[in-house]
Amino acid sequence: MNSSAKNQKPRSQKNIQNFSSSKLPNFDICVVGGGPAGLEAGIVAKELGANIIIIDDNPVLGGQLIKQTHKFFGSKAHYCGVRGIDIAKILTDMVDELKIDILDNATVVGYYDDDTLGILRKDKLFQIKAKTYIFAAGASENMLVFENSDLPGVYGAGAVQTMMNVYGVVPGRRALVIGSGNIGLIVPYQLLQSGVEVAAIIEILDKVGGYYVHAAKIKRAGVPIYLKHTIIKAKGKDCVEAAVITQVGDKFECLEGTEKTIECDMILIAIGLSPLCELLYQAGCRIDYVPELGGNVPYHNESMMTSKSHIFVCGDLACIEEASTAMLEGKIAGAKAYEALYGENKKSKEIVEQANKELSMIRSSPFEQRILSGKEKLKA
Amino acid sequence: MDGYITEHPILEFKRGKKVKFCFEDKEIEGYEGLPIAAALHAAGIKVLSISERYSRPRGFFCAVGKCSSCLMEVDGNPNVMVCMEPLRQGIKVRKQKGKGQKQ
Numbered sequence: 001m002n003s004s005a006k007n008q009k010p011r012s013q014k015n016i017q018n019f020s021s022s023k024l025p026n027f028d029i030c031v032v033g034g035g036p037a038g039l040e041a042g043i044v045a046k047e048l049g050a051n052i053i054i055i056d057d058n059p060v061l062g063g064q065l066i067k068q069t070h071k072f073f074g075s076k077a078h079y080c081g082v083r084g085i086d087i088a089k090i091l092t093d094m095v096d097e098l099k100i101d102i103l104d105n106a107t108v109v110g111y112y113d114d115d116t117l118g119i120l121r122k123d124k125l126f127q128i129k130a131k132t133y134i135f136a137a138g139a140s141e142n143m144l145v146f147e148n149s150d151l152p153g154v155y156g157a158g159a160v161q162t163m164m165n166v167y168g169v170v171p172g173r174r175a176l177v178i179g180s181g182n183i184g185l186i187v188p189y190q191l192l193q194s195g196v197e198v199a200a201i202i203e204i205l206d207k208v209g210g211y212y213v214h215a216a217k218i219k220r221a222g223v224p225i226y227l228k229h230t231i232i233k234a235k236g237k238d239c240v241e242a243a244v245i246t247q248v249g250d251k252f253e254c255l256e257g258t259e260k261t262i263e264c265d266m267i268l269i270a271i272g273l274s275p276l277c278e279l280l281y282q283a284g285c286r287i288d289y290v291p292e293l294g295g296n297v298p299y300h301n302e303s304m305m306t307s308k309s310h311i312f313v314c315g316d317l318a319c320i321e322e323a324s325t326a327m328l329e330g331k332i333a334g335a336k337a338y339e340a341l342y343g344e345n346k347k348s349k350e351i352v353e354q355a356n357k358e359l360s361m362i363r364s365s366p367f368e369q370r371i372l373s374g375k376e377k378l379k380a
Numbered sequence: 381m382d383g384y385i386t387e388h389p390i391l392e393f394k395r396g397k398k399v400k401f402c403f404e405d406k407e408i409e410g411y412e413g414l415p416i417a418a419a420l421h422a423a424g425i426k427v428l429s430i431s432e433r434y435s436r437p438r439g440f441f442c443a444v445g446k447c448s449s450c451l452m453e454v455d456g457n458p459n460v461m462v463c464m465e466p467l468r469q470g471i472k473v474r475k476q477k478g479k480g481q482k483q
């Protein structure tokens with residue numbers, strides 16, 4: 001376990017024992033997902049006075065933050081200069097202080113017609129009912145299809161980050177990274193820190209997708225970034241032993257004669273994430289296809305309310321963005337879910353106003369134009 | 381156990397106690413509490429299952445309990461998501477073939 005995770009006590013709240021399908025515990029608000037978005041939503045709703053519970057499928061809270069050893073930047077508003085793992089610790093401490101009910105190691109597996117959630121925890125299935133739900137389940141890594149892309153050794157970049165930074169396992173010997181967004185730029189740097197070689201980062205577009213600072217850092221470390229390149233196949237019998245890459249033309253066609261074989265035992269896919277909307281489909285929420293926000297996303301308004309007035313969303317589930325904005329959206333969702341039950345008050349209004357102010361500040365950066373136009377599309 | 385990171389500029393790894401478990405018929409050591417997939421990976425085992433139709437080797441993909449690429453048979457139960465399932469002393473882990481079989 002890493003330095004932040006080790007300080008976290010295993011939680012088992014007193015009410016967990018009583019959870020069974022015959023006796024449904026009732027909550028005002030149930031938050032699904034204990035990443036930055038869900039934690040902020042829970043903290044705000046609890047501070048305002050709601051009776052809440054946070055459910056997460058991991059043994060420790062923090063979502064993606066627990067594997068992020070780099071210092072956050074890019075957004076002035078929140079925790080700039082602090083490592084992800086430490087932000088997770090700060091949020092978890094707040095949750096502890098507020099004595100928020102946590103159901104950890106618990107996967108929400110269904111949303112039923114009577115507005116209850118089906119939960120699987122340690123081989124037991126039970127239900128929970130809340131008046132209002134906030135979904136903050138995050139996203140899953142996209143797969144890329146190429147010849148032999150099902151071979152062991154083709155991993156999500158986040159998966160490799162989890163293996164090395166959370167579990168302390170050497171993920172491999174030599175990596176090829178596909179995609180040059182921030183994840184594709186940061187994870188290879190962390191591989192180097194763990195003593196793993198990085199052969200190259202390849203990017204199909206003619207420019208790097210992530211922040212310039214991350215790109216400069218990885219180049220300084222001697223890792224080449226091949227623009228206008230893609231992978232055509234993985235080679236290997238039982239596991240990846242090499243990858244064949246090729247240059248692409250202006251129409252993304254593979255340019256014959258430019259193939260190169262790169263010896264590696266890992267191929268990291270860092271081509272983006274997709275919101276985990278399955279439970280919202282089940283709940284009957286409207287789902288829209290908005291590529292700018294990450295593909296199929298639950299429709300939501302400025303209050304982070306979905307097409308159902310008792311269901312709210314925030315964070316990567318609402319749009320693939322970043323931890324700072326996930327936290328701000330979480331605050332809005334938490335306050336609005338509270339208001340939906342008890343009406344607005346001075347404090348809840350202030351929280352929403354402040355979070356909106358910070359959100360528009362972050363989203364004024366040129367990197368965030370895509371998000372703004374995506375959110376516009378949702379309104380249509 | 382050299383599949384584990386020992387020195388890291390930022391992180392310090394506190395691990396559970398060493399336990400023994402079985403993969404196929406081989407005895408392997410790992411740290412208690414780590415996900416089974418992590419312990420297997422550290423022991424050099426990457427092929428976790430064999431696909432149903434074309435019998436192709438499969439490993440993990442997401443490592444955070446979302447993609448179902450790492451289903452194995454654990455103590456006779458198929459479809460255990462080993463990227464989330466903690467390692468315990470004495471468990472028996474097998475590669476799953478296709479949809480797996482309850483023993």
Ligand SMILES: Cc1cc2nc3c(=O)[nH]c(=O)nc-3n(C[C@H](O)[C@H](O)[C@H](O)COP(=O)(O)OP(=O)(O)OC[C@H]3O[C@@H](n4cnc5c(N)ncnc54)[C@H](O)[C@@H]3O)c2cc1C
Nearest residue numbers: 033035036037057063064107108137138315316322323324
């Ligand atoms: C390599 C990398 C680098 C990054 N760098 C930065 C950075 O520098 N700055 C920045 O601001 N952002 C960064 N991000 C992005 C940031 O981590 C995410 O935007 C943020 O974590 C999203 O928060 P979230 O709470 O929406 O989702 P998550 O953090 O994904 O949390 C969701 C939680 O819900 C749980 N969950 C999902 N489904 C269920 C279910 N059915 N039942 C129970 N629990 C469930 C998940 O397991 C998880 O714990 C980076 C991301 C990656 C991968």
